[in-house]
Amino acid sequence: MTVQWKGVMPAVTTKFNDQDELDLEAFKVNIQAQLDAGVHGIILGGTLGEASTLSELEKRTLVRETVSFVKGAVPVIINIAEQSTKAAIDLARMAEEDGASGLMMLPPMRYKADDRETVTYFRKVAQSTPLPIMIYNNPVDYGIEVTLDMFEELLNDCPNIQAVKESTRDISNINRIRNRFGDRLAILCGVDTLALESLLIGADGWVAGLVCAFPAETVAIYELSKAGKIKEAIDIYRWFLPLLELDINTKLVQNIKLAEVATRIGTENVREPRLPLAGEERKKVLGIIDQAIKNRPLLPDYKNL
Template identity: 50%
Template structure:
């Protein structure tokens, strides 16, 4: 279960701001058809913090339905431990195969607080947990030392490593072996992380370019590095769009142009405009015009 390409899917909205279930089902199905290995609902890219608990559960249930026998995870990213535990319990009742858990997004916990917070959420759901470590975006660093401390709880099974330092993945694998499945969470470090031995990729641009993402992953795992690198070098300008405070708007614009979806976002976000939009469109149009022929996998 804990390996492969897991798209951090986007949440689709109707013009009135309500959830667009039909479009989400279509987009999620494209991920599965391309060979992705699971789905993660309502993360940062999925605008989870902008959704009510009920809306997040609706999105998750759609993901679960489309994923079929493959795992579907719900992201838990709450300011308070109480609220996080409540959502975790609801996810368990809704049939989640696991959770991706972000430490407190408002108060930046210290090491002791982070450990207690994560343990409480894991206990509330009693589900497998992927710990989301992103010291840049969320200012809470789940270090290798802390992962070692948490290793006594078997519910912690994986880590989404987004420190932006490729050395961290190697450090986790060297010290802790196969205790955790390590997933890269930074699109434009994916090739490097996969070559370092990580088991999975929580991907963003995959939602617009699923076949290319799966190809990079599978080629690296097959040892066909030159073929993977050729695709990755084409892919890099697109993957850079994930490493931005505008990642949601960037990637939804890529979806609109590549898979004919829509780019509606929930306020206070707004779709890209002006010079920023023109720059992102140029990157996407160039990539579409030079799209590589993928090798047989």
């Protein structure tokens, strides 16, 4: 399936049962809620999907089950966040075999590669697969920035590198990318609290986190903004902001899973060493979620704008 790098693409959470195994039933409840809301793709095994704790078999199972479940309604994208170039190439091959439509790729994990090493890593993986690739550029959390000059090298060599998940937190970088590359590189905002601002200055889409618990509100913001109904989009976005701030936090997985429970499309189980929120921290997050649900806005018919 061809990937159109635009729209809302949830970085979905991975569901576990009480025995710390994949909970595919709960997972599919959430995926169905995303599809019902009108999302434009599904991204598996990202940070929010607890990628670092998943086995190879679990990643493959998630891809296969999601591809089978969505039945071509939206592209299914798997994140690659491996320790070595070889492992990344192997996972890209398996993703293609399992029916994934595309890849999201982080720079090499753990080892802080320099620019030459980072470009070589992306190039070798990209040239090993026909799948389209979105590079996840998040120097804040992962310590490696993919600069415009590095993108220049990669785009010259790798036509299947097609998009960037822009998470530098520097919103002006969207204009820098557009000025340098035009439409050659699609831009998807990767920071929930900068999403509407990014869309309004030209980002093509939003790789979202709180969409896992509030899919309709997230897609509504995107569709309203693209239809020029800016005030309506801002009104929902302002209501959403306290929730969106739960995504820019080291406990984002626990925060968002707690929100999924509140909206009845998820479970709170996380994989250790993560633990569910407790004490005052839990009380504070529940307060934010409860207040948001109490004041949840009535959405317009955003699917027919």
